[in-house]
Amino acid sequence: MAIFKNRLVSKQEIFFAFVACSFPIYIWTFYKIFNQIPAWIVKLNIGEVASVSAYAVAFSLFESLLLCLFFLILGGILPERFFRRKFVAHVMMMMLVSSIWAVIAQFNYSEVYGWTFAELLPWLVVYLFSILAVYFLIQRFDLFAKAVYRVVKGISVLATLYILVGVIGLVVVIIRNI
């Protein structure tokens, strides 16, 4: 148990990691929701639009938790100096780079959908290289890591609001299904 505790980051770091995960996920979901609202309002009433949005933000909460869990496990597995020492900065930068790639993939989804693993592999390699690049930047430059940490602290207020919206969405979904 003590070994397990030693490998877990602090509560504050978990919170900031969750902020780093949820921020791009919610931004994207809100973009899609606002993008769809003109199409929804012709066929759904306000309550129905709110309910559909509740499903979307609840899903984003789930997605954020899943990714945060992944980083916590990664932090637990890797030696402290490789990941946990600058945990929040690593998570934020990995999320940022992954989000850029994910947005590119989203806009080219009709092609990506049809790719075989062999076709996907070169892009996965490029993606991993970009992740490694930001990883070494954080590891090498403390100032950069600190700047990233400050950014995460800065967005934490906004992200807290997103998380709150996600929790409300989850409650709405539960109420609609009992």
Next chain:
Amino acid sequence: MKYPINRRDFLKFSSLLPLMAIDWPSLASKPSSSSQNQASPNVLVVVFDAFSAENASLYGYTRATTPNLARIAEKAVVYHHHYSTANFTTPGTASLLTGTYPWTHRAIHLHGTIEKEVVQNNLFRQFSGKGYTRLVYSHNLLSTSLLYQFRPDLEVFKWPRELCLDDNQFSDRIFPRDYNTAFIGEKLMMPLDTDVSGSLFLSLIMGWLRGAEKRQIEERLKDLYPEGVAGQYGHYYLLETAIDWTIKTVAQLPQPFLAYIHLLPPHEPYLSRKDFVDLFADEWKPTRKPKAHFSQGYPQQYLNQHRRSYDEYIANVDAEFGRLYDSMAQNGLLENTYVIFTSDHGELFERGIQGHSTEVLYQPVIQVPLLIVNPGQTKREDVFVNTSSVDILPTLLHLAGINIPDWCEGEILPPFANTNPDNSRSLFCMEAKTNPKLAPFNKASFAVVKGDHKLMHYIGYDNDEVPDFEMFNLADDFEEMKNRYSKNDGVSQELKDILLDKINEANQRY
């Protein structure tokens, strides 16, 4: 003290607990075969999605697409001028199942639903308390949204995935109590088609896995389906599987039953079984028509290629429906079953337009086949008066001996009605995908058909090239080549007045 049951008996009893999971109330409402009401006929409605009457040789199409329908028609009633109320699934199906026009049921959008006040006015509710087992299945997720609204009136509701090759949808499984809303949420967040998804990461992983699964399915079935396996919203299906299930199910259902089966073929993608691929590798070319004001810009050669694939898919559908019919004949079900063969809308391959995602209401996209196999009928009966999908509900009620409610906007079809066929009746079709659901129609297309004439009216489109009205005489111009609309023409004015009155009446509610 001696207990009435010992530990062994208790364990035996416990092993029966899983049986509690069975939906006893619904089974209890089903009549047993011994108590079945032999006087009440069974009703089987089979809807093949996007089946245009124009492409059926039963109605004179050049290619021999429907030899089985022609054979079945020898002992059935064949409707030659049958219209859907709309040019896509949601409004067309809602009209068929409610006997009302789209301006009444208001299911006018993709994934739209029937207005709450109208939803109880459905075919299945009318059959309640008459001893019928009511079953529905649809491949099409658009009509599933409608059928889901009728669930309180159904004994058996089967989800689309249950007859599909994959099982990727989750809103039906996790949120069965709130499916219609959850489904729109799922469609936003996860890749049911190839749109950008609202989930940034998981949708990509899921989407790629679904793509890989699709490739596996196609690889597995490539000998039978060399051009690929058809699918919609990430569900892949085989028509043959659905027909096998229908054959088995109708043979086992407690009688009398009312079954509504909505199958996607010949809806796009037009991917037939190998027996039908290249069936129409001929040189035949349809009449070339001028580009429509809503042309999607497809060249004629492209349209002809797609029409050929569609015709081959129709031949596939025809063969499968023939198989269902033969099976029902063999097991004696046809002696007490009305079988209704129809579609929710048609398909276009002309004027630069392909498919049915269009604002136009030309004949191929609204004229659909209708055959009623009548128990005991020994010779073919042809009906040439105009009929509409809103007529199916009152006809089925009439055939089952159930009173027709006042809200129904259709009439009993000839020859089942006691009155003479009336061709002076006005029938309506419309498209209003982008018009708000509960608002006056300010962006929509309408058509009225009366006798030999058809008038189309386009409202609210920005394109200056779109005419306000088009009128055709279908008796001598069934290809709709010559617009005869004129302000000085009596027929034009009469149809215009009828249509505008109807639109005004529909708009008065808002």
